Amino acid sequence: MSKKIVLAYSGGLDTSVLLSWIKETYNAEVIAFCANVGQDDELKGLNAKAKKTGASKIYIDDLQEEFATDFIYPMIQAGAIYEGQYFLGTSIARPLIAKRMVEIAKAEKAGFIAHGATGKGNDQVRFELTAAALAPEIETIAPWRDERFRTQFPGRAEMIAYCEEKKIPVQASAKKPFSMDRNLLHISYEAGILEDPWFDASDPKYKGYFNTLSVFPEEAPDKAETIILEFEKGNCIAVNGKLLSPLGVMKLLNKLGGKHGVGRVDMVENRFVGMKSRGVYETPGGSILHFAHRQIESLTMDREVMHLRDSLIPKYATLVYNGFWYAPERLALQALVTESQQKVSGTVRLKLYKGNIIPAGRKSIYSLYNPQIATMEADPTKAYNQDDATGFIRLNGLRLRTGALRDRKK
Template sequence: MAKEKIVLAYSGGLDTSVILKWLKETYDAEIIAFTADIGQKDELDGLEEKALATGASKIYIDDLRAEFAKDFINPMFQAAALYEGQYLLGTSIARPLIAKRMVEIARAEGATAIAHGATGKGNDQVRFELTAAALAPELSVIAPWRLEQFREEFPGRAEMIAYAEKHNIPVTASAAKPYSTDRNLLHISFESGMLEDPWFDPAADDNKGMYVLSVAPEDAPDQAEYIELEFAAGDCVAINGTKLSPLEVMETLNEIGGKHGIGRVDMVENRFVGMKSRGVYETPGGTILFTAHRKMESLTMDRDVMHLRDSLISKYASLVYNGFWFAPERLAIQALVSESQKNVSGTVRLKLYKGNVIGAGVKSPVSLYNPDIATMEADPTKAYDQGDATGFIRLNALRLKVGSGVEQNAKK
């Protein structure tokens, strides 16, 4: 009788390497490893050999970078999503894509379950499993870190390292790791270890080596750099006159932004599971793109449409952060967002200097800005009669006057 098949989200690190072997032994199952290439760079080196040596029957290493940029990053940036006013959701937005592909592989392979190495304290477990529930409710989900048997066997990293050594699992790990990282096309995150102390300064001189995608702003070039981003229907399609794919846009902006020390964020955020956690993020390209997109909208988007979309930013960002990418409410908001972006087209010029992204000009063939109307000089079009403001103010003041009168009478 054929063994049960389990598809494991596999990074090749200590946790998922140990989990791969443990799943195979505990469930007497065939383990199919899956790694999504979403921009981890050299972190993917040697993964196939590691997975097969650890006991996987096969491994998928799929290049999802183009899909990530086009179908996940771009729609999210059109929504101007920013979690708790700071976080550009680099890790959050990657999880539904990874889980989506894992579900597709499970169905293609005839697997009955998927598995992941997310802990029971974090957000990723929720993101993976909500995606699976939305796309493939028939699949079981195995989360070893939530199983008492697994936690008893591996109460700490020392036990995992010992297990790896016993089973000749080819991983490189140490018992004392100063922090953990997660990298993709949009950002890199740092958390845990020394960063669990919110007073610890990750940007201090002796900690500059922690950062990967950006130089320290004080070490950035002394000469500012100007760049131009061209937008079409809410998406950046060219940089400095060169047409680029969504993937190429992110890669180009990451290189430019990192050179100027752009996109570092250090915050204490609220996890969906209820606790606060400290995260440090580098999002150089995303920070430039976010700023440019908002400036493009300022020129081309109708006021009330913008305000309506902006009223949904917090909700949309929470949906992404909490793992509801494939939920009907996110899809409904996205439809409104897509409609709002039809005329977000034109060119934005930015000045980049020592960690700062500064607006330096914006233009569009569908601009809603009319200098003849906005001018403080004489209006040659006669489109705006300043005298009309008298009635406008009087009507808007009516309820304030009535309310004030009621309060004054109550005090008599």
């Protein structure tokens, strides 16, 4: 009896070869799965292509709304950025894709899932840790970690020849000078010409290479654009007065941010597997959402709660980056984050200008900012007695004075 394997499939050269190779090597029935997470790929004809390549069935699922609501928004609430720069666009999509693969495997009574992630990257970890958490009984096949596959396909030429021999319908083009991954939150570029960290990917002469979602700031409009975001319990619910779903918010902010060259990042990051990697990212909508969320938090969140949550941002971001979305520690952190957002409601006004996000105002009925207390003029509320600061400072300075006197005696 043949095995059943659910394969993450896009219809491109790599996954077309994987589909055929897995079916042949494992004497298996292969069920293809393509997730629409906002990559804007052409899905037309994918059904016929997968079946002609050897799939017994194909699932093509639109997961964009779930991606925005259950993955991007909770992460924005947590303020998560990896190593101070990366908005975790690829990282946060993988647990959703793997979750759906596991669901399909269970429905189809398949004992295996398969993916095309390489043995050097983070995605293999993210896919497989998700499967381990949600369905430990399901095994994973990773052809790029199989010496048989790497020996047979050392490069694209061998893959193209294989497709011609097997009459697999693919349109293989010349090798791109880098690899890309796109979804609703971002697009990433890595490898190829970007492996030289001195290479300047911000040069406008590379127009058409690194400006898929956003223009280069030099080419953005010369006039700033003002936008208004409304938040409820830490989630953006409206932009410019229009109520929108999380998916609607992301699409509109991507358009607005992209127009003004917002959210472009070029960094050298630390992969989970141990090596450093250079990545170039465009995250227009996510950058705006993250910045605006912080603005309304600054007005409404208790100081100690904010500082506690902020102290956990590196841990939360690392968990997402490393593939531990379904780990108990991430779920525990999320519970704290959710509680911290109960009063994070209000309105933020921003200006977008040539790659910059500029705060232009914030307001909330839950504001903890009291201008009568904060004023440099006379305090009509009498809530703050400046004389009290004398004892406050003396007590906080006690240990410092004690230490200084000790050292003087020495």
